[in-house]
Amino acid sequence: MTPLIWLTAACITSAAMLAGRVGREAWLGMFGPLIVVSITWVLTERVYKARPEQVTSLMITAFAGKLVFFGAYVGLAIGVFGVKPVPFVASFTGYFIVLHLVEALWLKRLFVSSN
Numbered sequence: 001m002t003p004l005i006w007l008t009a010a011c012i013t014s015a016a017m018l019a020g021r022v023g024r025e026a027w028l029g030m031f032g033p034l035i036v037v038s039i040t041w042v043l044t045e046r047v048y049k050a051r052p053e054q055v056t057s058l059m060i061t062a063f064a065g066k067l068v069f070f071g072a073y074v075g076l077a078i079g080v081f082g083v084k085p086v087p088f089v090a091s092f093t094g095y096f097i098v099l100h101l102v103e104a105l106w107l108k109r110l111f112v113s114s115n
Contacts, residue, residue, distance in 0.1 A: 029087075033095040
């Protein structure tokens with residue numbers, strides 16, 4: 001759980017620094033990917049410790065859920081909340097890539113440390 005606290009603190013700090021220039025687009029671009037990566041990491045870690053053979057099916061299900069969630073999230077942010085598309089997409093894309101890279105590195109560490 002400690003890595004998630006550090007990751008959240010880093011995201012909040014970086015979004016606060018960006019928010020001065022682009023406003024709520026930075027916050028909304030950070031919020032969705034952070035929540036999804038946090039939930040996916042917690043679930044994957046718990047399933048791996050309890051039933052490692054179930055991790056692949058969890059990750060496939062999570063991938064499908066992410067497709068639906070992110071499509072709806074971007075649609076809501078741009079269509080309903082009326083954020084400026086370019087700053088939102090830039091923020092969202094940056095956080096999406098970095099947070100999923102961090103999650104991949106954590107997964108690698110989790111899988112290697114238990115072997």
